Amino acid sequence: MRKTAVFIAAAWVLFHGFGLLAGELERTGKADLNGDGKSENMRLKVEPSGKYVLTVGGVAMEGAFPPLSSFDEPTAGISVVDVDRQDKYKELQIRVSSSADSMLDARTVLYRYDGGSLREVLRLDGRYLELFGNGIVHVTRWRGFWMEREKYVWDRSAQKFREVPQAFYYVGVEGRVVKSFPIFRALSGSQVVAQLRPKSAFLILVWDRKSNRYLVRSESGLVGWARPEALESKTSLPSAG
Numbered sequence: 001m002r003k004t005a006v007f008i009a010a011a012w013v014l015f016h017g018f019g020l021l022a023g024e025l026e027r028t029g030k031a032d033l034n035g036d037g038k039s040e041n042m043r044l045k046v047e048p049s050g051k052y053v054l055t056v057g058g059v060a061m062e063g064a065f066p067p068l069s070s071f072d073e074p075t076a077g078i079s080v081v082d083v084d085r086q087d088k089y090k091e092l093q094i095r096v097s098s099s100a101d102s103m104l105d106a107r108t109v110l111y112r113y114d115g116g117s118l119r120e121v122l123r124l125d126g127r128y129l130e131l132f133g134n135g136i137v138h139v140t141r142w143r144g145f146w147m148e149r150e151k152y153v154w155d156r157s158a159q160k161f162r163e164v165p166q167a168f169y170y171v172g173v174e175g176r177v178v179k180s181f182p183i184f185r186a187l188s189g190s191q192v193v194a195q196l197r198p199k200s201a202f203l204i205l206v207w208d209r210k211s212n213r214y215l216v217r218s219e220s221g222l223v224g225w226a227r228p229e230a231l232e233s234k235t236s237l238p239s240a241g
């Protein structure tokens with residue numbers, strides 16, 4: 001893990017939530033976001049509905065987070081991150097999450113402030129963001145029994161993030177067969193490689209995004225594609241639930 005790169009150059013301005021029963025969450029901070037040597041005042045106000053107002057250097061912007069599954073003990077935070085150390089800007093990250101599920105219930109938005117306007121550059125719901133400071137970010141999403149990892153790169157000329165798609169997404173989760181199910185030769189079609197035997201172990205290698213199929217290696221070393229329904233209903237996966 002490249003832990004040292006996580007939130008590099010980040011300065012958490014205010015972080016912890018407070019336990020108001022109703023009403024808004026408010027966070028304030030001060031930082032130079034556009035590299036002109038002068039600090040901007042920053043303020044985030046979030047309503048329980050998820051609507052928010054972000055004010056930076058006198059520029060106000062309204063937005064909305066998708067509702068959290070629980071607004072019990074919500075936290076809100078603003079922080080300064082550096083997407084790309086090669087440019088003069090720093091980005092403002094705003095985030096709300098609930099105590100119910102800190103990953104699924106996390107809403108994150110990155111903004112860039114150029115001195116006159118605020119622009120959204122990345123929005124993540126239920127996903128974690130890792131910044132490396134060189135324009136590369138990793139976005140991680142919990143998919144029930146595994147973590148999907150996506151890569152995005154900051155395009156300097158277009159001033160936005162672009163995804164770097166992968167052929168497949170690494171899963172690397174072991175499980176055990178409860179009820180027999182087939183693994184298939186191809187992503188589509190019905191040519192069966194093997195019927196996995198009850199109580200046998202298997203390894204899920206990768207996921208194909210387009211077809212939503214998982215490549216599985218059987219206990220005896222055969223490889224084929226499995227349907228997600230089979231993995232969800234006919235197996236025991238250690239991290240499920």
Ligand SMILES: [Ca+2]
Binds near residue numbers: 031032033034035036
């Ligand atoms: Ca400034």
Ligand SMILES: [Ca+2]
Binds near residue numbers: 082083089
């Ligand atoms: Ca920068």
